Amino acid sequence: MTESFVTEPGPADLHAWHVLRPLLDWRPYLPFSSGSMRVSGLVHLCNTIVHSEPAEVVECGAGVSTIVLARLLAERGTGRITALEHDARWAEVVGRQIAAESLARVSRVIHAPLDDGWYDDDGVAGLPDAIDLLIVDGPPADSAELALARRPALDRLASRLGPGAVVVLDDIGRAGEQAVLAQWEETTDWSFERMPEEAIAVGRRPR
Secondary structure (H helix, E strand, O other): OOOOOOOOOOHHHHHHHHHHHHHHOOOOOOOOOOOOOOHHHHHHHHHHHHHHOOOEEEEEOOOHHHHHHHHHHHHHOOOEEEEEEOOHHHHHHHHHHHHHOOOOOOEEEEEOOEEOOEEOHHHHHOOOOOEEEEEEOOOOOOOHHHOOOOOHHHHHHHHHEEEEEEEEEEOOOOHHHHHHHHHHHHHOOOEEEEEOOOOEEEEEOOO
8 A cells, every 4th residue: 555645845844944044055056956955855865974984975956956965065174976877868967067166076967878678788897886865866766667767776776776775766756766665675675764854764774
């Protein structure tokens, strides 16, 4: 049976806008879109970075969250983020933003076209060998045909995830992501905490 989750912005998102203000109130303009992570989920990621201090953050799907997290990492002076992006034009847009804000020392975007629904091997090869925080917000999974597009993330990147790594899956209000979570928990030793207000699930592997 499919669980019911909040899909529209709620009070947590309104609060999150205020929390994120120091990281959002910069120039140039941040390119928000319908595919951007909910701001309450983004606050959770910021909190994770502050508390866990990951050395290597990897994001599947580049965008506003990439820039915000890069700003936070630059502010703290530790860690870096690498984002995989299948769309060449969008990868260029986010890359220009990184350059404009002088964030290249803590962030980069790898253009990785999709190969049979997942990022191609050349793109994945450019990721860090050890990932401390993996954010799965891509590839696009917003249609019935693409509902399970994010399923390969845990399998394809498992060898790079250490014992203390954290995996975050976005958009868990959708049936596809709920099915992905169920499959991950059935076939791996990872367990996930569902956070419906933030529309994310946070996973950790038993130590």
